[in-house]
Amino acid sequence: MTAGSPGDRGIAIDLAGVRFQYAGSRSWALDGVDVSIRQGEIVGLVGPNDAGKSTVCLVAAGLAPNVTGGRLEGIATLVGQPTTSLSPSAAARLCGILFQQPLSQLSGTAVTVWEEIAFGPRNLGLPLDEIADRVQEALTVLRIDHLAPRDPGRLSGGQGQLVALASVLALRPTALILDEPTSQLDPAGTRLVGEALRALAAAGTSLLIAEHKTDLLDGLCTRIVVIVGGRIVRNGPTDEVFEDSHLRGLGVEPPARVRLTRALAERGVDRDVVTAAVREATT
Amino acid sequence: MVVAVIVAIAGVGQSLRLYLLASTPLLASILLVNTFFFPGATDVILRLGPFDATGAGLVAGLQGALRVVAFALSVAAFSLTTPTDDLLSDLERRGVGRRAIFVIGTAIGTVPRMLERAGEIVESQRARGMDTEGSPLRRARGVVPLAGPMVIGALGDVEERTMALEARAFTATGRRTVIRAMPDQAVERILRWSLGIGSLLLVGLSVAGILAVP
Numbered sequence: 001m002t003a004g005s006p007g008d009r010g011i012a013i014d015l016a017g018v019r020f021q022y023a024g025s026r027s028w029a030l031d032g033v034d035v036s037i038r039q040g041e042i043v044g045l046v047g048p049n050d051a052g053k054s055t056v057c058l059v060a061a062g063l064a065p066n067v068t069g070g071r072l073e074g075i076a077t078l079v080g081q082p083t084t085s086l087s088p089s090a091a092a093r094l095c096g097i098l099f100q101q102p103l104s105q106l107s108g109t110a111v112t113v114w115e116e117i118a119f120g121p122r123n124l125g126l127p128l129d130e131i132a133d134r135v136q137e138a139l140t141v142l143r144i145d146h147l148a149p150r151d152p153g154r155l156s157g158g159q160g161q162l163v164a165l166a167s168v169l170a171l172r173p174t175a176l177i178l179d180e181p182t183s184q185l186d187p188a189g190t191r192l193v194g195e196a197l198r199a200l201a202a203a204g205t206s207l208l209i210a211e212h213k214t215d216l217l218d219g220l221c222t223r224i225v226v227i228v229g230g231r232i233v234r235n236g237p238t239d240e241v242f243e244d245s246h247l248r249g250l251g252v253e254p255p256a257r258v259r260l261t262r263a264l265a266e267r268g269v270d271r272d273v274v275t276a277a278v279r280e281a282t283t
Numbered sequence: 284m285v286v287a288v289i290v291a292i293a294g295v296g297q298s299l300r301l302y303l304l305a306s307t308p309l310l311a312s313i314l315l316v317n318t319f320f321f322p323g324a325t326d327v328i329l330r331l332g333p334f335d336a337t338g339a340g341l342v343a344g345l346q347g348a349l350r351v352v353a354f355a356l357s358v359a360a361f362s363l364t365t366p367t368d369d370l371l372s373d374l375e376r377r378g379v380g381r382r383a384i385f386v387i388g389t390a391i392g393t394v395p396r397m398l399e400r401a402g403e404i405v406e407s408q409r410a411r412g413m414d415t416e417g418s419p420l421r422r423a424r425g426v427v428p429l430a431g432p433m434v435i436g437a438l439g440d441v442e443e444r445t446m447a448l449e450a451r452a453f454t455a456t457g458r459r460t461v462i463r464a465m466p467d468q469a470v471e472r473i474l475r476w477s478l479g480i481g482s483l484l485l486v487g488l489s490v491a492g493i494l495a496v497p
Contacts, residue, residue: 058446067449089455097450104440105447108396109388111368115462120451122460123381131460153396167451 012175012206013037013060013095017074020059025070029055031230032074037175037206042197044217044238045210047227048251053210054100056227057179059083060208062091079174093124095175096168100183102160105167106152113144113163116152120171131170138166141196157184165193175206182216194220218242218255219279226250285478286356295363302359303352310348317344367391373465381459385448397433404432 013036020030030052037043045053058064062083065072076083078094086094099105110116117138121131139145142162147155152163161184168176178197182190194216201207211217217224217238224241226234228250234241241247242258257278265271290296319331321340329336371388375381408428448454488494 061450063446063449067446087454088449089452092450092452092455097446099443099447101443104443107385107448107451108392108444109371109385111366115368118462122462123452123455125455125457125460128460128462131462153392171451 010039011036011077012039012041012079013177013208014077014080015056015060015074016076018059018076019073020055020064021071022055023069023071029230030059033059033227033230033232035060035208035225035232035235037208039174039206040201040204041223042201042207042209042221044214044221044224045208045227046212046214046217046224046252051227051251052230053227054179055230057097057177057208057210060175061095061097061177062086062088063097066091089123092120092171092173094173095177096171096173097177098165098168098179098181100180102157102164102184103153103155105164106160108153110152112148113150113152113155113166114139114148116163117167117170120167124171134170134172135166138169141169141199142166143192158186158189161185162189162193165196169196169200173205175208176200177208177210179210180212181209182211182213190216212253214242214253214255215257218257226252286353286360290356290360293360293364295360298363299356299359302355306351306355310351313347313351314341314344317341317347368463369465372461372463375459376461376464378458381453385453397437400436401429401433404429 015033015035018030018033019028021028033052033056035043035045035056045056047053055064058068059072059076060078060083062076062078064070066084066086067088072084078086078091081094083091106116107119110119114135117135118131121134126134139148142165144159144162144166147159147163150159152160155163161181165178165181176197181197182193185193190213197207197209197220209217209221221238223236224234224238225232226241226247233250234244234247242254247254257275260278261271261274264274290299318336318340319334321337321343324337324339326338327335328338328341367388371384374387375384485494
């Protein structure tokens with residue numbers, strides 16, 4: 001097994017019995033979390049506010065407790081390597097993470113979007129040609145070539161989110177963790193990000209997406225994990241979890257497809273016909 | 284004199300007026316204090332009521348003011364002629380550490396962003412009915428609710444930005460890739476070295492008592 005490629009079992013991110021407590025807190029933000037993400041798999045992480053979604057992202061990316069401080073119990077591995085044994089820069093090569101607030105994620109030193117996206121690859125000391133290739137690829141995949149000469153500090157929230165995502169993509173990580181990647185995007189931008197993520201997964205990148213927009217996850221994820229109060233309460237195939245009749249009681253709004261299917265089924269329309277029609281209309 | 288020549292060559296003389304204007308209160312106070320209150324001076328050149336202006340004080344005041352002007356013009360000429368990204372790129376090329384580069388770049392970029400954030404906070408407070416205009420007392424009252432969100436917001440930013448930097452391999456070992464090599468012509472190198480050696484020479488001569496540098 002080499003750094004940067006998934007382990008023997010093809011598992012990129014593995015959290016086993018993970019408990020995490022922030023520094024200065026007496027309660028566990030995560031309390032026995034088990035999640036595995038295989039190579040090329042897209043896993044959605046949903047739950048009500050303050051359920052622990054962002055904390056799962058930080059632990060899985062190797063930032064908690066390495067950068068945040070705090071106490072970790074259980075085992076968290078990235079590509080087979082315990083995150084606690086990885087330096088932040090080593091973890092960054094294996095796993096990229098996109099935070100909720102795009103503008104605070106920007107380096108603050110780049111004068112153009114191009115340079116902002118090049119920030120990570122430059123830190124790795126990559127040759128200039130390779131940096132240029134990576135930046136161009138990230139710009140192209142998110143269709144933001146036109147932003148390349150712009151000042152990163154003068155972008156709208158949605159543009160900033162795409163640039164922040166491009167900056168992470170330029171590191172070409174084995175695994176990618178996205179904390180509400182489309183929170184500031186319009187429907188077209190959300191669709192664009194969905195397409196880009198699908199292409200990444202097809203190329204072998206493992207994805208964990210914490211998101212409130214279950215509609216985005218519905219057409220994208222192979223598996224959904226539901227977290228409530230720092231504990232995993234559902235973990236299964238997307239259809240199975242989203243069609244769970246208790247989902248709303250757990251603080252998660254089912255996607256429009258499920259709600260529509262239910263509403264029509266109550267009026268006597270065949271469920272399979274509705275599901276097929278909705279899928280056809282939304283993909 | 285050297286600064287004046289550099290400013291003339293750089294062609295930024297017009298833009299420097301603002302900097303000189305901003306220095307005026309400081310220059311005036313240096314001149315007045317030295318001219319009227321220079322310790323030990325007896326060569327009175329003007330009497331204004333109980334205050335005596337002295338020739339030695341005036342000379343000392345002019346020397347002090349000239350130093351301030353030279354310093355202010357140096358800083359101003361530097362900021363007017365050197366784009367931040369050029370400065371950072373060149374420092375990076377010369378092997379300055381990535382942390383130092385980041386601190387310099389962030390410090391330069393922080394002021395306009397803080398002003399922008401302050402504007403947003405003031406607008407939002409105004410939208411909620413707070414009086415942010417009017418008498419100085421009313422404005423002063425508005426500083427406290429402005430400072431709170433500013434400081435807390437800045438601290439929150441620092442935490443998330445630290446994590447974001449770590450996640451972008453900022454602490455990786457080895458040299459960072461330089462993406463732009465700044466042109467450095469032979470004449471520029473010669474001028475730089477000449478200025479450096481000339482400065483050292485003047486300091487040396489002054490310390491040795493051979494040349495009286497004011």
